[in-house]
Amino acid sequence: MEKKSLITVLGPTASGKTAFAAQLAYTLDGEIVSADSRQIYRRMDIGTGKDLSEYNVEGSSIPYHLIDIREPGEKYTLFDYQHDFHKTYRDILGRDKTPILCGGTGLYIESVLKGYNLPDVPPNPGLRLALDQKSLEELTDILQSYRPLHNTTDTDSKKRAIRAIEIEEHKSRQKSSATTFPAVNSILLGLDIDRELRRQKITARLHARLQEGMIEEVRSILDSGVSPEDLIYYGLEYKFVTLHVTGKLSYEEMFRQLEIAIHQFAKRQMTWFRGMERRGFFIHWIDATLPMEQKLHLAHFFTGKKS
Template sequence: MEKNTLITVLGPTASGKTAFAAQLAYVLEGEIISADSRQIYRRMDIGTGKDLSEYTLNGTFIPYHLIDIREPGEKYTLFNYQHDFHKAYQDILNRCKIPILCGGTGLYIESVLKGYNLPDVPINPELRSALEKKSLEELTLILQNYRPLHNITDTDTKKRAVRAIEIENYKSKQESGATTFPAVESIILGLDIDRELRREKITARLHTRLQEGMIEEIRAILDSGVTPEDLIYYGLEYKFVTLYVTGRMSYEEMSNQLEIAIHQFAKRQMTWFRGMERRGFTIHWIDAALPVEQKIQMALSFVETGQGRTKSEE
């Protein structure tokens, strides 16, 4: 295979992406670039499922990028991600290694593969004021009216939905021009996990994380000075556990509602990936339940033949 080939590993939460990508990187002597919108933050470890131990195989450390690069509460835009991705991507290529993009944030993945033209969008106080009293459901409907379809995978809080509308509103008023970053050619591998198995894994993983210190992790971040609103902005675990820690929700309510939210999140992820296929990307789906050796063999067959190499155009 060519040294400048980008391999992309995607799939819904609890599909085993990290372990699979690390195994593939071990075989190919590659390096991983994270495509996770929350793993960029330091100290947000258990709730984001960083599983950093999975980057060491048989005593060999698998280098990773775009994990632990910002402090909780700091602003980080899609434009920032594109910039950081290309910096890491070029660094890996310069050292003649294989870059492997791995994650479940569909918009991050598609933005770098397509080369989205995304300016650094300023705050719009007037628009925010107009949207302030709308419900999350109303904001989601507004967001769905924009084309091309904006990613709604991570917009499970009003603050995130308002920011997404702000971005789309800004883009709709700009003249189209050349993309800021070039499209990137890639072999895309998707981990396909049975819906019921996915649900079982999500439930088991959530209970494990709650027992292994996720509440204490979030309480420590709050104690460090990060505001509850900033943590709630990150959604899912950080939203519901923060509501519990600050006394706005009981433990049972937090656990039950969080489990439902993660199941819904996984469903939205799959909807986004299927949408990528409709938008011209070829995704080679591999059964997540297969033995790791078989999954790696299937992945290598796609990578070595270059089958399904995709460079989608706007």
């Protein structure tokens, strides 16, 4: 049986993944590899919930990776993530440390564990220029001419829609160059949280983040030259707070719509993780409300590792 050299900690937003993974890393001489599609961006701290203070455990700083590696507005693809993950993963193993993949972006996690074979689609400046003149509705129609739209993620903003069309156009015209990444055998630990409790924690955390300065954070990023559309592209907090800052939504409208969007996002995360189980992954679910000591005890049991 292939040795499982990776531990994966997953769960929906507000389940306490970061604190748990950091504590686990402390007991196993491990390092955290983020699987969060927005925490890669610098200065997007409050809205993405980096909670960097949680990487300090018992006076020790737990090393973390793939956080703060890009500037807001820069494009970062799933292909980029796979490349960066494997480079980091090999480095951690080469230093005889325990790599712990932690996050809530199911696509990132599954792409790494399964070894997705993805096309490396280069930018097409001419196509982008032509598409930029079109409305989001027109871009949606164009994308639908290539393939059915099973969700609205690719048409959440013009930037997303243009990139999706760019990929489809590339695929239709030539055989894409592709890099094969190996699958990674991992033990999966999931933090399970009751839906109603999750909703309460999401609402409380949203209030806290707004008080901590999330609106000021968005305003500062916009003032640095990042366009509103580029921030809206990242969705959730950055979409709705940007709409508020630019005068499109009142504070009350922003809060209400954002709260609903985060609840829906958490539900989609759990749908993805349940889908992973149907696709053959075995997830050891741990009650998120257990005391940390008990959660760590179960993690050590499931992984066969001792602190």
